[in-house]
Amino acid sequence: MRHLxxxxxxxxxxxxxxxxxxxxxxxxxNTYQNVCAHKKLATLFYEPSTRTRLxxxxxxxxxxxxxxxxxxxxxxxASKGESIADTIRVISGYADxxxxxxPKEGAPLRAARYSTIxxxxxxxGGHQHPTQxxxxxxxxxxxxxxxxxxTIGLCGDLKFGRTVHSLIKSLSRYENIRFVLIxxxxxxxxxxxxxxxxxxxxxEFEQITSLEDAMPKLDILYMTRVQRERFFNEEDYxxxxxxxxxxxxxxxxxxxxxxxxxxxxxxxxxxxxVDDDPRAAYFEQAQNGVYVRMALxxxxxxxxxxxxxxx
Amino acid sequence: MIxxxxxxxxxxxxxxxxxxxxxxxxxxxxxxxxxxVAIIRNARSxxxxxxxxxxxESMIDLDLDVLGYVDPDITIDVIxxxxxxxxxxxxxxxxxxxxxxxxxxxxxxxxxxxxxxxFYLSENGRYRCTYCEQEHGENRN
Ligand SMILES: [Zn+2]
Numbered sequence: 165m166r167h168l169x170x171x172x173x174x175x176x177x178x179x180x181x182x183x184x185x186x187x188x189x190x191x192x193x194n195t196y197q198n199v200c201a202h203k204k205l206a207t208l209f210y211e212p213s214t215r216t217r218l219x220x221x222x223x224x225x226x227x228x229x230x231x232x233x234x235x236x237x238x239x240x241x242a243s244k245g246e247s248i249a250d251t252i253r254v255i256s257g258y259a260d261x262x263x264x265x266x267p268k269e270g271a272p273l274r275a276a277r278y279s280t281i282x283x284x285x286x287x288x289g290g291h292q293h294p295t296q297x298x299x300x301x302x303x304x305x306x307x308x309x310x311x312x313x314x315t316i317g318l319c320g321d322l323k324f325g326r327t328v329h330s331l332i333k334s335l336s337r338y339e340n341i342r343f344v345l346i347x348x349x350x351x352x353x354x355x356x357x358x359x360x361x362x363x364x365x366x367x368e369f370e371q372i373t374s375l376e377d378a379m380p381k382l383d384i385l386y387m388t389r390v391q392r393e394r395f396f397n398e399e400d401y402x403x404x405x406x407x408x409x410x411x412x413x414x415x416x417x418x419x420x421x422x423x424x425x426x427x428x429x430x431x432x433x434x435x436x437x438v439d440d441d442p443r444a445a446y447f448e449q450a451q452n453g454v455y456v457r458m459a460l461x462x463x464x465x466x467x468x469x470x471x472x473x474x475x
Numbered sequence: 476m477i478x479x480x481x482x483x484x485x486x487x488x489x490x491x492x493x494x495x496x497x498x499x500x501x502x503x504x505x506x507x508x509x510x511x512v513a514i515i516r517n518a519r520s521x522x523x524x525x526x527x528x529x530x531x532e533s534m535i536d537l538d539l540d541v542l543g544y545v546d547p548d549i550t551i552d553v554i555x556x557x558x559x560x561x562x563x564x565x566x567x568x569x570x571x572x573x574x575x576x577x578x579x580x581x582x583x584x585x586x587x588x589x590x591x592x593x594f595y596l597s598e599n600g601r602y603r604c605t606y607c608e609q610e611h612g613e614n615r616n
Contacts, residue, residue, distance in 0.1 A: 247588045270583040270606020
């Protein structure tokens with residue numbers, strides 16, 4: 165039984181297969197519209213995240229499957245105090261695959277240990293969000309044609325932003341990657357990202373505070389939102405949230421084939437004028453999220469062509 | 476040194492870092508034993524200056540993971556008919572189950588009923604919760 169709990173659960177080769185399948189889905193969507201017929205995806209969302217849930221549901225519906233589930237803890241048995249271990253054992257009898265979102269870190273791992281169906285981590289607190297990472301990798305690969313030899317700028321909240329940490333970890337497995345970490349001093353990446361991910365692999369990186377200085381060298385700019393809920397006081401939030409705003413003026417400093425990514429939703433860190441720039445890749449990225457989740461669901465259910473060939 | 480009767484059958488936990496014998500006594504659950512247990516504090520040691528020793532007059536099943544976690548330098552002598560028949564050396568265990576607790580309030584272990592607290596030894600030699608990956612004793616926030 166395969167699950168996707170941590171972005172590094174898949175090897176580089178496995179990620180390559182998933183991204184290749186996602187590309188084929190983009191090119192030939194009709195080929196895949198019935199591959200999950202009579203299969204059910206359970207979306208177990210213990211906290212609301214409409215965007216992620218809809219992306220999973222769209223993915224399953226595009227494959228001809230159906231979906232069931234709940235979208236907040238109040239509407240689930242969790243409000244009656246049922247444990248994750250019990251819930252997933254019951255759901256295992258109702259569905260063929262599950263996507264779980266939970267405010268507590270490690271909840272999907274707990275579920276995976278008791279589940280008899282594949283479990284996908286759809287975000288566990290501030291910890292991991294592996295399908296976002298797959299989405300990011302797919303978007304970078306489709307824009308640049310490769311996941312190697314890239315200078316990647318990450319901008320904004322690099323301290324609390326889990327998508328940033330997962331992306332750094334995942335990209336660190338590819339050849340010749342350089343990172344430009346752009347953030348206020350208060351929101352730099354945690355020390356462990358440097359000591360456990362970047363330093364051991366001798367990956368080149370710089371930590372700077374100016375987005376403008378970084379712009380000319382970047383192949384990819386990954387913007388993030390400064391999340392209000394990560395701050396303990398309102399003053400800090402207001403002081404820092406507008407520090408890094410990407411606008412048309414800053415875009416002029418960038419390479420012609422640079423790509424701007426953002427996990428969305430944005431608040432105001434990317435101005436609306438940037439949306440019309442061909443380098444803006446964030447809406448395409450959201451769309452890619454559906455394709456890569458389709459490829460992931462097929463892979464975990466063993467419905468890929470290679471699996472069929474081996475039958 | 477005070478003379479403590481040597482045991483005929485049982486275990487001697489030796490080379491415990493001086494001053495930590497009592498903690499180990501509780502952590503290893505020795506306070507729950509019915510048999511005779513002696514804790515010797517600040518015994519003179521050739522190697523370490525001072526050490527603590529615990530003698531247990533029974534062949535109990537010691538949780539070596541707990542002992543290895545608390546102090547990997549400990550040795551355990553198994554004694555039968557007054558003779559040391561085995562000397563066990565400890566090491567830091569790769570996995571700890573229900574020895575230490577995750578203190579991260581955002582971790583699933585803080586709410587899930589019946590969940591085991593599982594830690595694994597990370598590359599830096601410290602223990603990390605398998606669920607939230609926070610290091611034991613760390614407050615990452
Ligand atoms: Zn934990």
